[in-house]
Amino acid sequence: MPSLDSLFRPESVAIVGASPGKSGQMFLDSVLSSDFKGKVHAVNSAAQEVSGLAGYRSLLDIPGKVDYVVCCAPAPAVPQLVRDCAEKNVTAMAVFTAGFAESGTDRGKELEAEVSRLARASGVRVIGPNCLGIYSPGIGLAFASDFPLERGRVGLMCQSGGNFVYLVRAAAYRGVRFSKAISYGNACDVNECDLLEYFLEDEETDAVAVYMEGTKGGQRLSQVLRSLAAEKLVVVLKGGHSPAGARTAASHTGSLAGSDQVWDELLHQSGAIRVYSLEETVDMLVTLSFLPGVQGRKVCVLGGGGGASVLATDDWADYGFGLPPLAEVLRNELRSTVPTEAGLILGNPLDLSGLAYSDGFYNLSRKLVAMEGFVDLSVVHISLGMAFWSSASSFGEQIDAFRDAMIKIAGYSGRPLAVVMQYSVTGWDWQKGVEDIQRGCAAAGLPVYHSMSGAAKAVDRFLRYREAEARG
Amino acid sequence: MPSLDSLFRPESVAIVGASPGKSGQMFLDSVLSSDFKGKVHAVNSAAQEVSGLAGYRSLLDIPGKVDYVVCCAPAPAVPQLVRDCAEKNVTAMAVFTAGFAESGTDRGKELEAEVSRLARASGVRVIGPNCLGIYSPGIGLAFASDFPLERGRVGLMCQSGGNFVYLVRAAAYRGVRFSKAISYGNACDVNECDLLEYFLEDEETDAVAVYMEGTKGGQRLSQVLRSLAAEKLVVVLKGGHSPAGARTAASHTGSLAGSDQVWDELLHQSGAIRVYSLEETVDMLVTLSFLPGVQGRKVCVLGGGGGASVLATDDWADYGFGLPPLAEVLRNELRSTVPTEAGLILGNPLDLSGLAYSDGFYNLSRKLVAMEGFVDLSVVHISLGMAFWSSASSFGEQIDAFRDAMIKIAGYSGRPLAVVMQYSVTGWDWQKGVEDIQRGCAAAGLPVYHSMSGAAKAVDRFLRYREAEARG
Numbered sequence: 001m002p003s004l005d006s007l008f009r010p011e012s013v014a015i016v017g018a019s020p021g022k023s024g025q026m027f028l029d030s031v032l033s034s035d036f037k038g039k040v041h042a043v044n045s046a047a048q049e050v051s052g053l054a055g056y057r058s059l060l061d062i063p064g065k066v067d068y069v070v071c072c073a074p075a076p077a078v079p080q081l082v083r084d085c086a087e088k089n090v091t092a093m094a095v096f097t098a099g100f101a102e103s104g105t106d107r108g109k110e111l112e113a114e115v116s117r118l119a120r121a122s123g124v125r126v127i128g129p130n131c132l133g134i135y136s137p138g139i140g141l142a143f144a145s146d147f148p149l150e151r152g153r154v155g156l157m158c159q160s161g162g163n164f165v166y167l168v169r170a171a172a173y174r175g176v177r178f179s180k181a182i183s184y185g186n187a188c189d190v191n192e193c194d195l196l197e198y199f200l201e202d203e204e205t206d207a208v209a210v211y212m213e214g215t216k217g218g219q220r221l222s223q224v225l226r227s228l229a230a231e232k233l234v235v236v237l238k239g240g241h242s243p244a245g246a247r248t249a250a251s252h253t254g255s256l257a258g259s260d261q262v263w264d265e266l267l268h269q270s271g272a273i274r275v276y277s278l279e280e281t282v283d284m285l286v287t288l289s290f291l292p293g294v295q296g297r298k299v300c301v302l303g304g305g306g307g308a309s310v311l312a313t314d315d316w317a318d319y320g321f322g323l324p325p326l327a328e329v330l331r332n333e334l335r336s337t338v339p340t341e342a343g344l345i346l347g348n349p350l351d352l353s354g355l356a357y358s359d360g361f362y363n364l365s366r367k368l369v370a371m372e373g374f375v376d377l378s379v380v381h382i383s384l385g386m387a388f389w390s391s392a393s394s395f396g397e398q399i400d401a402f403r404d405a406m407i408k409i410a411g412y413s414g415r416p417l418a419v420v421m422q423y424s425v426t427g428w429d430w431q432k433g434v435e436d437i438q439r440g441c442a443a444a445g446l447p448v449y450h451s452m453s454g455a456a457k458a459v460d461r462f463l464r465y466r467e468a469e470a471r472g
Numbered sequence: 473m474p475s476l477d478s479l480f481r482p483e484s485v486a487i488v489g490a491s492p493g494k495s496g497q498m499f500l501d502s503v504l505s506s507d508f509k510g511k512v513h514a515v516n517s518a519a520q521e522v523s524g525l526a527g528y529r530s531l532l533d534i535p536g537k538v539d540y541v542v543c544c545a546p547a548p549a550v551p552q553l554v555r556d557c558a559e560k561n562v563t564a565m566a567v568f569t570a571g572f573a574e575s576g577t578d579r580g581k582e583l584e585a586e587v588s589r590l591a592r593a594s595g596v597r598v599i600g601p602n603c604l605g606i607y608s609p610g611i612g613l614a615f616a617s618d619f620p621l622e623r624g625r626v627g628l629m630c631q632s633g634g635n636f637v638y639l640v641r642a643a644a645y646r647g648v649r650f651s652k653a654i655s656y657g658n659a660c661d662v663n664e665c666d667l668l669e670y671f672l673e674d675e676e677t678d679a680v681a682v683y684m685e686g687t688k689g690g691q692r693l694s695q696v697l698r699s700l701a702a703e704k705l706v707v708v709l710k711g712g713h714s715p716a717g718a719r720t721a722a723s724h725t726g727s728l729a730g731s732d733q734v735w736d737e738l739l740h741q742s743g744a745i746r747v748y749s750l751e752e753t754v755d756m757l758v759t760l761s762f763l764p765g766v767q768g769r770k771v772c773v774l775g776g777g778g779g780a781s782v783l784a785t786d787d788w789a790d791y792g793f794g795l796p797p798l799a800e801v802l803r804n805e806l807r808s809t810v811p812t813e814a815g816l817i818l819g820n821p822l823d824l825s826g827l828a829y830s831d832g833f834y835n836l837s838r839k840l841v842a843m844e845g846f847v848d849l850s851v852v853h854i855s856l857g858m859a860f861w862s863s864a865s866s867f868g869e870q871i872d873a874f875r876d877a878m879i880k881i882a883g884y885s886g887r888p889l890a891v892v893m894q895y896s897v898t899g900w901d902w903q904k905g906v907e908d909i910q911r912g913c914a915a916a917g918l919p920v921y922h923s924m925s926g927a928a929k930a931v932d933r934f935l936r937y938r939e940a941e942a943r944g
Contacts, residue, residue, distance in 0.1 A: 098816075146898055160779020162825065162855050169898040213782060239782040242789030251817045252778040277783065277925060278894075306724040307632020310685060310711040311749065317714030344570075345723045353634065383634050422750075423896045424907070424922060426618055426641040431907065435896070450896060453749060 004190065004198040007092045007125060008136045008180045010068035011038040016059060016081060017072030018042035020050050023096065024072035027143060028053070031070075035140025035149045041066065059084045067091045070133055070143075075099040078129065079114045086122035092190075093126055094133025101186055101254030102130055112188050112254070119189040130253060131185025132161040135168065137178055138204065144168075152177020154285060155205035157195045159184060159213050159253050160239065166278050167209065167285075175442030176285045179204040186254050193217055196224040200231060207233040207288050209281060210272075213240050214255025222266050229271035233465065235284045236272045238263050273465050283449060283458035290447035294416045294459060296376040297321045300368055301349035301452075303420075305383035309349035312381060312420075315452040319460040323348045324375060326368075334364070348375075353383070362405040370413035377459065380406060381420040381452060382437075399433040403440040410446050418447045420455055476662065476670040479564045479597060480608045480652045482540030484511035488531060488553060489544030490523075491516040495568065496544035497523060499615055503542075507612025507621045513538065531556045539563045542605055542615075547571040550601065551586045558594035564662075565598050566605025572658055573726030574602055584660050584726070591661040602725060603657025604633040607640065609650055610676065616640075624649020626757060627677035629667045631656060631685045631725050632711065638750050639681065639757075647914030648757045651676040658726050665689055668696040672703060679705040679760050681753060682744075685712050686727025694738050701743035705937065707756045708744045710735050745937050755921060755930035762919035766888045766931060768848040769793045772840055773821035773924075775892075777855035781821035784853060784892075787924040791932040795820045796847060798840075806836070820847075825855070834877040842885035849931065852878060853892040853924060854909075871905040875912040882918050890919045892927055 013031060018024035024044065028051050031040055042050045047057040056062050059069065059081065069090050071081055075097050085093050100112035112129065119126040127133050135142050137151045147168055154171075156178055158164035164183040172178075179202065184190055192212050199208045208228065215221045228234055240249030241260045249255045267274045275281050299321045301312045313323060326334075326347050334346040337360065345351035350368070352361050369378040382402065410417045419441050421434045438448045449455035485503055490496035496516065500523050503512055514522045519529040528534050531541065531553065541562050543553055547569050557565050572584035584601065591598040599605050607614050609623045619640055626643075628650055630636035636655040644650075651674065656662055664684050671680045680700065687693045700706055712721030713732045721727045739746045747753050771793045773784045785795060798806075798820050806818040809832065817823035822840070824833050841850040854874065882889045891913050893906045910920045921927035 158779075160777070160782070162777030163779035163783070166780075166855065166894065166897060170894075170896075173896075173898050211779065213779075239779060240786065242786045244789045244795055245782055245786035248782045248785040248795075248817060248819075248821055251819060252782050252823075277787075277923070279923065305632070305634030307630075307635035307683065307685075307711060308638075310632070310717055310720045310724050311635070313720040314712065314714045314717035315749075317716045323716055345720060347720075347723060349720055351724075383638065422638065422642075424642075424645075424910075425638060426645050431903070435903065438896075451749070451751065 003201065004194060008134060009139055010091065012064070012066050013038060013068045013070065014041040014043055014059060014062060014066045015070045015072065016043040018050050018055065019044040019046065020048060022072065025050055027070050027072060027096065030143045030145060031141065033145050034142040037140060059088055065089065068134065069093040071095045071097060073097060075111055078111065079118055082115055082118040082122060082124055082126060085124040090124055093124060094131060095126060095129035096132065098130040100129045102252055104251060112186060116188040126189035127182065128185035129188060132164060132183035135181040148172045148177060150177050152179060153204065153206040154178050154289065155199045155202065155208040156181035157184060157192065157208070158211040159187065160211060161185070163211050163278060167211065167281060170282045171285045174282065174286050174438065174448055175445065176289045191216065193220045193224045196228050200228045205232065209285055210234065210236045211239060213249035213253050214258065216256065218266065222270065225270040225272055233288050234272040235275055235281060236267055237275050237278065237281050271468060273461050279454065280457065283454050284461060286447045286449065287458040287462045290445055291416050291418065291459065294377050294463065297463065298324050298375040300375040300378045301381065302352060302365055302368060302378065303381040303383070304351065304353045306345055306351050308381060308383040309345050309351045312452045313349055315456045319456040321456060365405065366409045366412055369409050369415055369417055377416045377418065379418045379420060379455065383422060395429060395433060399436055403437045406441055406446060407444040410444065418449060418455055420449045420452050423450050475673065476597070476666060480606060481611055482510065482563065484536070484538050485540045485542065486513040486515055486531060486534060486538045487542045487544065488515040490514040490527065491518065492520060492522050494544065499542050499544060499568065502615045502617060503613065505617050506614040509612060511536065531560055537561065540606065541565040543567045543569060545569060547583055550583065551590055554587055554590040554594060554596055554598060557596040562596055565596060566603060567598060567601035568604065570602040572601045574658055574724055576723060584658060588660040598661035599654065600657035601660060604636060604655035607653040620644045620649060622649050624651060625676065625678040626650050626761065627671045627674065627680040628653035629656060629664065629680070630683040631659065632683060635683050635750060639683065639753060642754045643757045646754065646758050646910065646920055647917065648761045663688065665692045665696045668700050672700045677704065681757055682706065682708045683711060685721035685725050686730065688728065690738065694742065697742040697744055705760050706744040707747055707753060708739055709747050709750070709753050743940060745933050751926065752929065755926050756933060758919045758921065759930040759934045762917055763888050763890065763931065766849050766935065769935065770796050770847040772847040772850045773853065774824060774837055774840060774850065775853040775855070776823065776825040778817055778823050780853060780855040781817050781823045784924045785821055787928045791928040793928060837877065838881045838884055841881050841887055841889055849888045849890065851890045851892060851927065855894060867901060867905060871908055875909045878913055878918060879916040882916065890921060890927055892921045892924050895922050
């Protein structure tokens with residue numbers, strides 16, 4: 001079977017079913033507004049002009065070559081379209097259209113089987129049906145206008161279109177960048193095993209995130225996943241792990257979800273990191289993208305709030321991390337600079353509520369984070385309690401000062417540093433402020449988490465993966 | 473010991489240490505900008521005017537009576553201030569100042585012991601030290617300008633000031649309202665047992681949220697908590713459950729945190745609901761405030777996204793809930809109105825991605841939610857995948873339509889309905905949109921959760937509490 005690499009590098013794209021006002025036009029507009037440099041064509045049965053492009057009545061009417069087709073045509077038209085693709089020497093077609101095996105109807109199952117047969121016979125690779133297809137930042141090809149067009153080192157394969165969009169957006173918003181990504185739906189031709197094998201070979205991909213609901217080949221999946229996880233970091237979210245969830249998965253992508261015990265063994269033996277929610281998946285991608293150098297379980301927590309510091313200590317302890325005490329010399333220095341009445345916890349955790357956003361905070365944090373041999377990871381958190389008297393104008397300045405301090409400290413120390421921020425807690429100004437901090441930190445290569453326990457869980461999973469790897 | 477009720481109903485307040493530019497002035501400004509109708513006085517050693525008020529040199533110089541004092545004066549001045557309070561017949565004093573037992577110094581411990589002795593000898597009730605004191609919406613008294621001044625039925629007692637502010641803000645932002653709330657710090661006089669007893673008697677309080685780090689009287693705590701939990705719903709977050717966290721708690725509020733095994737038994741036997749994070753605490757308060765009528769474990773999930781529906785099914789299944797199948801007659805109706813090509817899951821969960829925000833969505837949801845005997849709780853979720861092609865203007869309309877539909881459905885059906893929304897996933901427009909939905913839904917008495925698993929966990933805990941109650 002030829003490499004799937006050409007799927008991610010088409011030089012010309014055609015959207016079939018690109019009628020004005022329909023989903024095909026939305027696909028078309030997204031591709032037109034992305035950074036794709038190749039030719040883009042529109043096909044619709046009425047040969048109507050759409051988004052400023054001529055509409056071809058048939059794929060076969062397009063002059064010149066077409067590498068990648070996105071199909072938004074009705075399901076019954078899809079088999080003929082595979083034949084047209086073969087005639088036109090199209091490399092791959094992503095079928096957005098649903099109404100195949102996932103519908104549970106005989107007609108849908110037959111259609112899917114036919115598409116699958118035609119794909120195999122012709123060599124045209126079919127992605128889906130019931131999927132969104134390819135997002136390939138390297139060639140500027142995206143199907144939503146807010147997907148980043150910068151290239152990264154994370155591959156993504158996702159059986160659900162909605163979850164694909166969530167993962168790309170949420171991870172991208174926190175600074176993660178992708179090498180190649182694919183939403184692959186019902187997997188009637190290009191399937192999870194093909195994609196895992198592809199990512200194993202792909203030199204542009206260092207880590208792979210997987211959302212899957214089922215497989216048709218457990219034996220092969222087990223082998224491929226094991227090979228991939230031996231070379232690259234793999235994060236797997238299995239949708240439909242409960243019996244009820246497995247039934248829902250069957251109506252979603254027509255997947256045979258299988259028993260969770262079997263999946264758990266398969267994933268565990270493969271060496272992949274198993275996660276259980278979209279949020280955990282994003283936390284893992286943030287961790288492997290921005291904290292690849294974390295070596296151990298000693299953590300220093302600094303930032304705002306006594307009660308927040310107590311709960312933060314619990315969170316790290318719950319996941320097997322320790323907070324080593326601050327050297328006595330540093331405690332003395334702290335005692336001489338911080339007034340006792342401030343009621344701060346001068347140790348590890350270090351509660352700097354009253355000093356946050358100040359030069360004192362910056363200098364102390366810089367010193368602690370940079371200290372060789374003290375901890376493996378420093379975590380700065382900001383808590384709402386600190387900001388409760390701020391006026392709107394000073395709040396904006398504090399946000400800027402905090403963000404800039406974090407970025408400077410990270411640059412100065414070169415040591416692992418993470419930021420934890422509480423979200424969605426109070427009114428608009430605060431919310432916009434924490435988003436500004438996140439954006440700035442993420443752009444500077446700093447991991448941002450939305451809860452302390454989320455950070456601890458992700459770093460723990462990452463370290464357990466590294467420990468297992470070290471044991472061989 | 474007299475009731476603590478008068479603590480929450482002062483008719484006149486004095487801020488001691490209210491010097492211009494200091495924390496005392498911030499307290500003063502917050503009280504002045506709240507809805508407190510009584511007299512407000514400022515005391516500072518220089519007798520300086522502050523925020524437009526005359527500054528008295530001493531508490532004793534204030535003409536007329538003072539019921540409640542907030543002390544921001546330095547720690548060594550606090551014992552004399554208790555004596556002044558006694559002379560002035562002050563009911564209670566909240567000591568914001570820190571530098572007492574939590575500092576770990578002999579001087580700090582001695583000072584706290586002295587304040588405690590003076591309080592007991594004089595009958596002046598001291599709250600703290602190292603606390604924020606009273607938030608009493610019923611009399612319009614608040615110490616942060618974004619605390620709601622509407623009264624509710626939830627009591628809150630919190631040993632940490634920062635966590636107090638988080639809990640009030642995050643819960644209020646999601647529609648929870650409080651009867652009385654207190655940040656009680658080191659608990660040198662008014663302690664956790666006094667407060668639990670008070671909330672047991674208080675007729676304005678139906679449920680109590682507790683954040684505590686330790687106790688000086690385990691025996692009494694066990695009895696009082698049991699009495700309270702027998703009458704009212706009690707949610708407890710114990711800070712410092714790990715050994716490391718317990719050490720942090722000792723530096724925070726001087727608490728003896730004790731072993732977690734003892735705490736776990738104590739809390740379990742008392743009948744309180746134990747939670748493990750601030751986020752879980754807020755989810756519980758939202759649940760008991762807005763879903764008191766949930767009777768069982770049958771759930772209907774409707775809204776957007778096939779993959780999101782699969783994961784939602786898993787989340788509810790993980791917490792022991794079932795999604796009963798949709799009646800065949802309704803499935804047929806759905807099949808006749810929804811095109812197969814849409815690739816939707818027409819069952820329970822019901823994936824309405826393509827129809828979301830439409831009249832069809834509204835009508836179907838209304839019918840499902842109102843259906844007697846079908847489920848105990850309906851949950852609507854919106855997922856990002858749905859919105860990925862929206863233009864900015866239509867997005868705003870969709871937000872309004874979705875929010876209005878939810879509010880109408882809840883009003884029409886009168887049955888338990890919850891909304892789940894993904895937060896902090898992508899750019900600003902989306903984020904502001906979900907905040908708008910949350911605000912509107914919360915104001916209309918609808919519970920909003922930030923993840924499906926958070927909702928399932930909270931409703932499960934609530935039902936387990938009710939089940940235990942029913943068993944007696």
